[in-house]
Amino acid sequence: MKIICSKSNLVKGVGIVSKAVPSKTTMPILECILIDASMNVIKLTANDMELGIETRIEGEILEHGIIALNAKIFSEIVRKLPDNDVVIEVGADNQTLITCEKAKFTIAAQSGEDFSYLPAIEKEDSITISEFTLKEVIRQTIFSIADNDTNKMMSGELFEIHDNLLKVVSLDGHRISIRNIELKNSYGSRKVIVPGKTLQEISKIIGGESEAEVEISFTQNHVVFEFGNTLVVSRLIEGEYFRIDQMLSSDYETKVTVNKRELLDCIDRATLLIKEGDKKPIIINIADGSMELKIKSQIGSMDEEIIISKEGRDLLIGFNPKFLIDALRVIEDEQVDLYFMNAKAPCFIKDEQQSYIYLILPVNFNAVA
Amino acid sequence: MKIICSKSNLVKGVGIVSKAVPSKTTMPILECILIDASMNVIKLTANDMELGIETRIEGEILEHGIIALNAKIFSEIVRKLPDNDVVIEVGADNQTLITCEKAKFTIAAQSGEDFSYLPAIEKEDSITISEFTLKEVIRQTIFSIADNDTNKMMSGELFEIHDNLLKVVSLDGHRISIRNIELKNSYGSRKVIVPGKTLQEISKIIGGESEAEVEISFTQNHVVFEFGNTLVVSRLIEGEYFRIDQMLSSDYETKVTVNKRELLDCIDRATLLIKEGDKKPIIINIADGSMELKIKSQIGSMDEEIIISKEGRDLLIGFNPKFLIDALRVIEDEQVDLYFMNAKAPCFIKDEQQSYIYLILPVNFNAVA
Numbered sequence: 227m228k229i230i231c232s233k234s235n236l237v238k239g240v241g242i243v244s245k246a247v248p249s250k251t252t253m254p255i256l257e258c259i260l261i262d263a264s265m266n267v268i269k270l271t272a273n274d275m276e277l278g279i280e281t282r283i284e285g286e287i288l289e290h291g292i293i294a295l296n297a298k299i300f301s302e303i304v305r306k307l308p309d310n311d312v313v314i315e316v317g318a319d320n321q322t323l324i325t326c327e328k329a330k331f332t333i334a335a336q337s338g339e340d341f342s343y344l345p346a347i348e349k350e351d352s353i354t355i356s357e358f359t360l361k362e363v364i365r366q367t368i369f370s371i372a373d374n375d376t377n378k379m380m381s382g383e384l385f386e387i388h389d390n391l392l393k394v395v396s397l398d399g400h401r402i403s404i405r406n407i408e409l410k411n412s413y414g415s416r417k418v419i420v421p422g423k424t425l426q427e428i429s430k431i432i433g434g435e436s437e438a439e440v441e442i443s444f445t446q447n448h449v450v451f452e453f454g455n456t457l458v459v460s461r462l463i464e465g466e467y468f469r470i471d472q473m474l475s476s477d478y479e480t481k482v483t484v485n486k487r488e489l490l491d492c493i494d495r496a497t498l499l500i501k502e503g504d505k506k507p508i509i510i511n512i513a514d515g516s517m518e519l520k521i522k523s524q525i526g527s528m529d530e531e532i533i534i535s536k537e538g539r540d541l542l543i544g545f546n547p548k549f550l551i552d553a554l555r556v557i558e559d560e561q562v563d564l565y566f567m568n569a570k571a572p573c574f575i576k577d578e579q580q581s582y583i584y585l586i587l588p589v590n591f592n593a594v595a
Numbered sequence: 596m597k598i599i600c601s602k603s604n605l606v607k608g609v610g611i612v613s614k615a616v617p618s619k620t621t622m623p624i625l626e627c628i629l630i631d632a633s634m635n636v637i638k639l640t641a642n643d644m645e646l647g648i649e650t651r652i653e654g655e656i657l658e659h660g661i662i663a664l665n666a667k668i669f670s671e672i673v674r675k676l677p678d679n680d681v682v683i684e685v686g687a688d689n690q691t692l693i694t695c696e697k698a699k700f701t702i703a704a705q706s707g708e709d710f711s712y713l714p715a716i717e718k719e720d721s722i723t724i725s726e727f728t729l730k731e732v733i734r735q736t737i738f739s740i741a742d743n744d745t746n747k748m749m750s751g752e753l754f755e756i757h758d759n760l761l762k763v764v765s766l767d768g769h770r771i772s773i774r775n776i777e778l779k780n781s782y783g784s785r786k787v788i789v790p791g792k793t794l795q796e797i798s799k800i801i802g803g804e805s806e807a808e809v810e811i812s813f814t815q816n817h818v819v820f821e822f823g824n825t826l827v828v829s830r831l832i833e834g835e836y837f838r839i840d841q842m843l844s845s846d847y848e849t850k851v852t853v854n855k856r857e858l859l860d861c862i863d864r865a866t867l868l869i870k871e872g873d874k875k876p877i878i879i880n881i882a883d884g885s886m887e888l889k890i891k892s893q894i895g896s897m898d899e900e901i902i903i904s905k906e907g908r909d910l911l912i913g914f915n916p917k918f919l920i921d922a923l924r925v926i927e928d929e930q931v932d933l934y935f936m937n938a939k940a941p942c943f944i945k946d947e948q949q950s951y952i953y954l955i956l957p958v959n960f961n962a963v964a
Binding site: 330528 | 676703
C-alpha cells in the first residue's frame with residue numbers, strides 16, 4: 227500500500243475514528259486504525275466490537291492495499307508532522323514508512339487482514355435529524371444514564387420514534403430525563419436502546435451545525451449514524467426499556483416558578499460545602515413568595531433565600547444537589563417550573579409543551595438538623 | 596472583625612496569597628489565609644514558613660480584628676459568590692459569617708493570633724526590574740533546576756548582581772542555563788540563591804507588563820519582592836553557589852547555525868517514539884550543509900535531515916532530547932548557534948552577546964545501533 231494525503235485530512239480522519247479505539251483491550255489489533263486503500267477510496271476504520279467508526283479521507287492511492295497501525299502512535303506522529311503532504315508506504319513485514327518533507331518515521335504495523343471489519347448493515351428504516359439537534363439532545367439527557375454496568379439497560383438511552391416525534395429518555399434509578407423532539411418528517415413507530423458510550427462519542431464527532439444532517443438507521447441489532455464522510459455503527463442494547471409512563475404524573479400540590487440562573491447558582495454555591503462522596507442533601511423550604519435553600523456539613527453551613535412565585539401548599543423537601551444542578555444546567559429557559567406532590571414524591575421540572583421533563587426523587591433528611 | 600469588600604477584590608487577593616499555602620502540612624494554621632483588619636488596611640497573608648505572601652485589598656473596615664480562614668474553603672466560597680459586595684464578620688468562637696446578597700455561609704475559623712506573621716524585614720539593598728523581565732528570566736531558566744531535594748543548592752537559582760548586570764543561573768548536573776540581563780541602574784555586587792519554588796510562585800502572581808516594576812530587596816537570609824499591593828518574602832538558600840565560570844569555555848571545534856523552529860519541531864517529533872522513563876538519546880550527525888537527527892526505540896525509528904551552516908569538523912553526538920527541547924523553547928532568536936568540542940564535551944547554545952548561554956552535556960550512545 228502507498229498513499230498520499232494532506233496532514234490536515236489525516237489528522238481529522240484519525241481524530242474521528244480514534245473515538246472507537248478501546249482504551250484498554252487484550253487484543254492488540256483492536257488498538258489499531260485500519261487504513262483501507264484496497265478500492266478507490268481511502269478509508270480509516272476503528273472498531274471495538276461494540277462501536278465501529280469509518281471515515282473516508284481525500285488523498286491519492288499510489289498502490290492499493292490495507293494496513294493496521296497502532297492508533298495512539300499513528301495519531302501522535304501524524305499530529306506532529308509538518309503541515310504538508312504525508313506519504314504512507316507499507317514495506318516488508320508490514321514495516322510502515324511515514325514520510326513528510328524530510329521527516330521519516332518507521333513503525334511496525336499489523337496486517338490489515340486481521341482487522342475486524344464493521345458489520346455489513348442493511349438499512350431497514352432511517353430518520354433524519356440535524357447535527358445540532360442530535361448533539362443537543364445527547365447533552366441534555368446523557369448525564370442521567372447509570373455509569374456502572376450493574377443494569378445494562380440503564381447504561382443506554384431510549385430512542386422512541388412515533389410519527390414525527392422523537393422521544394429520548396435516560397434514567398439511573400434516582401431520576402429520569404426526557405426530551406421530546408419534533409422531526410421534519412413522519413416515520414413508522416420504533417423503540418431502540420442506544421448505548422450511552424456510543425452517544426457520548428457521536429456527540430464528540432459531529433460538528434453541531436444546524437444545517438448539517440445525520441441519517442440514523444436501525445436494524446434488528448444495530449444503529450447506524452451517517453454524516454459527512456463518516457459512518458458510525460453501534461450495537462443496540464437488547465431488551466425492553468423501563469415503562470416510564472407510569473412514573474410520570476401531572477398532579478401536583480405545589481408549583482414553583484423561579485429564575486433558573488439564580489436557582490442554579492445558589493445550589494452550585496451550596497455544593498462547596500460538600501466533599502466528594504458526602505451525601506448531604508440540600509433542604510428547600512418553599513413558602514409564599516420565596517424559598518430558602520439550606521445545606522449543612524462538617525465544613526460549615528449555608529443558607530440563601532430566592533424569590534419565587536408559588537401555587538399551592540408550603541413544602542419542606544430535600545434533594546441531592548447534584549441532580550438538580552445536572553437538570554438545570556441543560557435547560558435553556560430563563561424561568562423554570564418545578565412541580566411537587568409531597569416530601570416523599572418526585573419533583574418534576576418541565577415546560578408547558580413537555581419538550582423536556584426532568585424527574586428527580588427527593589432524599590430523606592433530618593428535619594431537626 | 597467585620598469588613599466589606601467587593602467579590603472581585605477578594606478573589607484577586609485570595610488568588611495571590613493562596614500561592615504560599617502549602618498543599619500538605621501537619622499544621623492546620625498554615626492552611627489558612629489570615630485576614631488582618633486590625634489597622635486601617637485590609638491585608639491578606641499566607642505563609643508556609645519558607646515563602647510568605649501578603650497583599651492589601653480595598654474594602655471597608657466596620658470593626659477591627661483578625662481571623663484565619665481555611666484557604667481552600669474560603670477561596671472556593673468567594674469565587675462562587677454573586678458579583679457584589681461581600682461582608683465577612685467574625686462571631687462567637689471564631690464562627691465566621693460570609694454574606695453576599697442573600698447567600699449566607701457560616702464556616703469555622705481559627706484565631707488570627709495563632710498565625711505566623713511574615714518576618715519583619717529591614718531592607719538593606721534593593722534592585723528594580725520590570726515584571727515582564729523578571730517573569731521572562733524565570734521562565735527561561737527555571738526548567739533546569741533539580742526537582743528533587745538531594746542537593747538543596749540545585750533546587751534554587753543564582754541571582755548575581757554586579758554593576759548594572761543581573762546574571763541568573765540554574766543547573767541540575769546535566770545542564771546549565773544562564774541569562775544575563777542589563778538593569779537600568781547600577782548596584783553593589785551581590786550573590787544570592789533564591790529557592791526555585793519561590794520563583795515559580797512569583798512568576799504566576801506577577802502580571803508580566805513591561806511598565807510595571809518589581810523591587811527586589813535582599814537581607815542576610817531573605818529576599819523580598821514588592822509589586823503592586825503585594826509583598827513576597829522568601830528565605831534564601833544558604834551556602835555558596837557552584838563555580839560555573841570554570842565550566843564555561845569559548846573554544847569549539849564545530850559551530851552549527853540552524854533555524855530554531857525547524858530544529859525544535861524535529862526533536863519534538865522524535866520524542867514521540869520515546870516512552871516516559873525511556874532514556875533513548877537523539878543522535879545528531881553533523882556534516883557540511885546538513886545535519887541528520889535519528890532516534891530509535893521499541894516503537895519505531897525516525898530520521899530527519901535539517902539544513903544548517905557549519906564551521907569546523909564533522910561530528911556524531913548524542914543528547915537527551917528533552918534537554919535540547921527545554922533550551923530551544925525559551926530562546927526567541929530565529930537562528931541559533933550551537934558550539935561543540937567533541938562527542939564527550941558539552942554543547943553550548945548561546946548568542947554573540949551571551950545574553951543567554953545554555954550548556955548541555957551529551958550522552959553516550961551505541962554508534963552501531
